[in-house]
Amino acid sequence: MTMPMRRAALVPGTLLLSPLLLAAASEQPFAPTYTTDGLIVPPTGYREWVYLSSGLDMSYSERAGNAGHSMFDNVFVDPAAWAAFKRTGHWPDKTTFVLELRAASSQGSILKKGQYQASEVMGMELHVRDDARGGWGFYGVEGGKPAKRLPKSEACYACHEQHGAVDTTFTQFYPTARPIAEQAGSFHAGD
């Protein structure tokens, strides 16, 4: 009589455990991957990463840009990098940032005023720290296809190195990240 009872008592325990194990298995930390010819494979799940900020019509020159069309940029970072950043104030090896561009729309649904982000992704750029590949690298992604690391001569490197407040990133514009770096002493106030 005791055996069947004990087995019955085990069953609920087993049922509880397995979803937990499954969840743990699906939360592997992200690391950038490359094709055999060295192109980076753009991350697909970045919309479930840590959201840092959205810029609206940010421009680095005095020129009037975009001919009347507004554009949002959304910045995401992979969760493992964010966890390390919170501890140290620095972005660790394998940090992957995604900058996603979306057109601003002022017409739709009940809208009378203001702007929202249209569904179509207009562009995507990556900023990835991979110490085995020479440190921080920039990539322009087109159509979700694997992308080539941009050469050092590209303007991305000079601007980010000179003006990025933390480890060549623009952490000064990410409101939840900025105070962490300031407190950790990794924040370089510049212009």
Ligand code: HEC
């Ligand atoms: C003249 C300065 C300048 C140049 C040139 C520039 N960026 Fe940036 N970049 C910025 C600023 C400012 C931000 C912050 C955007 C925000 O707050 O939404 C940024 C943010 C980013 C981010 C988000 C992660 C981070 O590092 O903060 C990526 C990815 C990125 N840029 C990619 C590129 C790529 C790729 C190029 C070259 C093709 C490039 N950038 C050229 C100024 C620059």
